Amino acid sequence: MPTYYVKLLKKQKIANDTMAFHWEKPEGFEFIAGQYCKVTLVDPHKTDDQGNERAFSLVHAPYEKDVETATRMSDSAFKQVLKNMPEGTEVKFGEPHGDFTLHQDEAKPAVFIIGGIGITPVRSMIAQATHDQLPHKMILLYSNNTPADAPFMDDLRGYADENPHFTFVPVMTEAKSGEWNGESGLIDAEMLKRHVSDVNVPIYYLSGPPDMVQDMRQMLVDSGVHEDYIKTEEFSGY
Ligand SMILES: Cc1cc2nc3c(=O)[nH]c(=O)nc-3n(C[C@H](O)[C@H](O)[C@H](O)COP(=O)(O)OP(=O)(O)OC[C@H]3O[C@@H](n4cnc5c(N)ncnc54)[C@H](O)[C@@H]3O)c2cc1C
Numbered sequence: 001m002p003t004y005y006v007k008l009l010k011k012q013k014i015a016n017d018t019m020a021f022h023w024e025k026p027e028g029f030e031f032i033a034g035q036y037c038k039v040t041l042v043d044p045h046k047t048d049d050q051g052n053e054r055a056f057s058l059v060h061a062p063y064e065k066d067v068e069t070a071t072r073m074s075d076s077a078f079k080q081v082l083k084n085m086p087e088g089t090e091v092k093f094g095e096p097h098g099d100f101t102l103h104q105d106e107a108k109p110a111v112f113i114i115g116g117i118g119i120t121p122v123r124s125m126i127a128q129a130t131h132d133q134l135p136h137k138m139i140l141l142y143s144n145n146t147p148a149d150a151p152f153m154d155d156l157r158g159y160a161d162e163n164p165h166f167t168f169v170p171v172m173t174e175a176k177s178g179e180w181n182g183e184s185g186l187i188d189a190e191m192l193k194r195h196v197s198d199v200n201v202p203i204y205y206l207s208g209p210p211d212m213v214q215d216m217r218q219m220l221v222d223s224g225v226h227e228d229y230i231k232t233e234e235f236s237g238y
Contacts, residue, residue: 003040004029004093009066012019014152015144018117019083020059023093024134030157031096033061033128034121035161036233038094039069041081041192048077057120057207057233058096061128067093070151072117072238074208100205100233102129109137113187113216116144116151118208118235123152125205132165138166139195139202141187143212145174170194187216191225199223204230 004026014020031037036057060158065173067123085091096144102110102125112122119142129136144150150170171191183191183232192199204220206213213234220230 002016002095005090006067006093008087008089008091010087011085011235014070016149017073018066018070018151020151021082023067023069025065025067026093029067029093031058031062031172032101033124034101035096035098035224036121037096040092040094041078042090042092044077046077050076050078052078054078054237057124059120059123061124061131063128063131070117070120095171098233100158100207100231101125101205103203106135109139110205111196111202112140112205112207114140114142114206115208115212116149117238118233119152119232122205123155126156126159126166130159131164132178136165139169140167140194141169141171142192143171143173145186146172147175167195187219189219192219192223202229207233208233208235209235
């Protein structure tokens with residue numbers, strides 16, 4: 001199984017407690033939008049019981065120049081090493097994996113119901129679909145506490161401007177009144193129906209912390225959606 005040594009190009013804060021890391025794309029590195037890689041630190045100066053490896057979805061689409069990962073920061077040794085990593089440091093990327101990727105049947109809309117950092121694979125899918133001018137209808141319900149907690153809002157607004165088939169619905173659960181005039185509160189069946197006319201038609205994509213993914217799956221099943229039409233990516237560790 002191929003392993004790629006990948007060099008850190010740049011890191012930046014992109015939302016509250018959230019950082020993005022840009023990596024040089026190695027020769028022969030190919031993936032499908034929505035896939036993830038195992039990232040392993042090489043000789044880190046500290047480690048803990050959780051080890052030196054984490055799975056990260058690839059934020060950038062295949063057509064984009066470099067490889068990007070993004071994560072909520074924590075006190076784990078892995079994340080502290082990542083946060084302080086000098087540009088030019090190499091880490092190991094495993095082969096890209098996963099079937100949390102856009103379906104082929106363009107007659108079926110894609111509805112993404114996403115919590116926080118779970119947006120990473122979805123930004124990639126929407127970027128690639130917009131770039132390729134795919135005819136898929138796509139609706140994104142994107143939940144965060146406040147706008148300051150929400151990564152990639154500008155990118156997503158840009159895709160909505162560019163792509164007539166893409167509807168972006170940001171949802172804030174804790175924004176103060178006056179600070180936010182979009183959808184607010186937890187995503188539920190009522191909110192879904194406001195944006196999806198026939199809930200039984202689309203393929204659903206759920207990504208984020210496991211609790212949220214479980215809640216959203218239950219909400220869809222209770223709304224009559226068949227399990228076969230629900231794809232999930234659970235970000236273990238949150
Ligand atoms: C397919 C996939 C894609 C993913 N993509 C992303 C992504 O794009 N971005 C992203 O941020 N994350 C992603 N994740 C999750 C990521 O791999 C990490 O699990 C997550 O970021 C948490 O890592 P951490 O270092 O902060 O916490 P960890 O150190 O891994 O700890 C995770 C949890 O376990 C607890 N814990 C720590 N040590 C112990 C212990 N010894 N015993 C018991 N509990 C302990 C912690 O309190 C914490 O709640 C993905 C996961 C999967 C499976």
